[in-house]
Structures are given as structure tokens and as C-alpha cells.
Amino acid sequence: AQTVTQSQPEMSVQEAETVTLSCTYDTSESDYYLFWYKQPPSRQMILVIRQEAYKQQNATENRFSVNFQKAAKSFSLKISDSQLGDAAMYFCAYRRVASGNTPLVFGKGTRLSVIA
Amino acid sequence: SAVISQKPSRDICQRGTSLTIQCQVDSQVTMMFWYRQQPGQSLTLIATANQGSEATYESGFVIDKFPISRPNLTFSTLTVSNLSPEDSSIYLCSVTNRPMNTEAFFGQGTRLTVV
Numbered sequence: 001a002q003t004v005t006q007s008q009p010e011m012s013v014q015e016a017e018t019v020t021l022s023c024t025y026d027t028s029e030s031d032y033y034l035f036w037y038k039q040p041p042s043r044q045m046i047l048v049i050r051q052e053a054y055k056q057q058n059a060t061e062n063r064f065s066v067n068f069q070k071a072a073k074s075f076s077l078k079i080s081d082s083q084l085g086d087a088a089m090y091f092c093a094y095r096r097v098a099s100g101n102t103p104l105v106f107g108k109g110t111r112l113s114v115i116a
Numbered sequence: 117s118a119v120i121s122q123k124p125s126r127d128i129c130q131r132g133t134s135l136t137i138q139c140q141v142d143s144q145v146t147m148m149f150w151y152r153q154q155p156g157q158s159l160t161l162i163a164t165a166n167q168g169s170e171a172t173y174e175s176g177f178v179i180d181k182f183p184i185s186r187p188n189l190t191f192s193t194l195t196v197s198n199l200s201p202e203d204s205s206i207y208l209c210s211v212t213n214r215p216m217n218t219e220a221f222f223g224q225g226t227r228l229t230v231v
Contacts, residue, residue: 035220047220052218104161
């Protein structure tokens with residue numbers, strides 16, 4: 001079974017600084033997707049960034065970028081120029097590629113605080 | 117993308133009663149996923165709901181406790197039965213985008229408190 005591990009229960013960053021959230025995963029599959037989701041107090045799960053395992057290039061989305069190391073099964077999220085609105089729970093998630101839909105497997109989450 | 121309307125957003129229920137949660141999607145989807153998020157925890161998959169067939173439950177979740185209906189390709193309900201305080205959680209439904217199934221979209225979540 002696939003597992004996702006987030007080893008940092010809590011992180012904090014100064015406004016305008018950069019922070020990196022860690023994620024490792026375990027799978028025997030060669031093709032899969034990795035995601036970072038943000039969950040603010042509103043409970044809404046918001047997709048931050050997605051990475052396809054077959055792509056060597058790291059995904060970027062404005063201030064958010066990932067460091068995807070497939071051999072090491074590592075998938076960290078870097079948030080640049082942190083803003084107060086970035087404060088939330090961040091979940092790393094894995095989804096295997098299969099015919100039809102497959103569910104997400106989530107890590108335990110990292111609570112990010114942004115200090116003004 | 118897919119837009120999911122989930123109701124109710126929150127409820128407070130007496131132990132021993134049941135709560136039914138509804139999810140309406142703005143497009144037809146094959147599968148819908150139901151997750152539970154216990155306080156301060158991550159999301160755990162309860163079951164996968166296919167239209168026209170019985171839901172598939174994950175280990176630790178049973179149909180008698182979490183019956184699911186999936187009458188058509190845009191709608192599903194999850195009932196949490198015989199409530200106890202341990203059922204106090206956030207429940208979320210989710211679908212993936214068609215046809216590529218590359219992203220998951222979530223309802224707004226239902227915060228259930230059992231007293």
C-alpha cells in the first residue's frame with residue numbers, strides 16, 4: 001500500500017520569507033501523481049500544485065514550487081515570498097494512475113503559520 | 117474543473133441519531149469518494165461510490181455505519197448512523213476531473229459534532 005509521510009507537524013515563516021515543507025512517499029508504482037493541498041480554517045481543500053511522476057521538470061505555480069526527487073521518493077513544497085494568506089494546513093497527497101479513478105492518499109499534514 | 121455543493125456545512129447531532137450528507141456535482145462523474153477528517157488529523161478514505169453499484173468500503177468502515185447512495189452520476193449521499201461522540205469529524209466528498217482524472221476536487225466539508 002502507498003503511504004505518504006510529512007515529518008513536520010508545524011512550521012512557521014516570516015512574512016515575505018521562504019519556507020519548505022517536506023514530504024516523502026512509498027510506492028512500487030512507476031506512474032502516479034503527487035499533490036500539495038492547502039486547507040485553511042474554512043475547511044475547503046484547495047489544490048496548490050500537482051506533479052506527474054513521469055515529468056522530470058519540477059512543477060511551479062507562481063510563488064509555489066516543488067522539488068521532486070523520484071528516486072528518493074521525495075516531494076517538497078517551497079513557498080516563496082510568504083503571505084499571511086498562506087497560513088493553513090498543507091497536505092501532501094499521492095494518487096496512482098489507473099484506468100478509471102483512484103482516490104488520494106494523504107499525509108498527516110503540516111500546519112504553517114505566517115508571522116507578520 | 118468540477119464544482120461540488122456539499123450540505124449541510126455543519127450540524128450538531130444527538131448520540132444515537134443519524135446524519136445524512138449530500139454532495140451535488142455540476143458535471144457527471146463516474147466515482148465519488150467520501151473522506152473523514154477527525155479533529156486535527158488527515159483525511160481518511162471511507163468509501164468509493166460508483167453509480168449503479170454498491171459502494172466499496174475501506175478497512176475499518178462498514179456499510180451499516182456509513183451507508184452510501186449514488187442514484188445518478190451527479191449526486192451522492194453519505195449517512196453516518198447511530199452517532200457517537202467518536203464520529204465528530206469533518207466529512208468531505210471528492211471527485212476527479214474528467215477525462216484525464218489528474219486532479220481531485222472537494223466539497224466544502226461537513227463539520228459534525230455529536231453530543
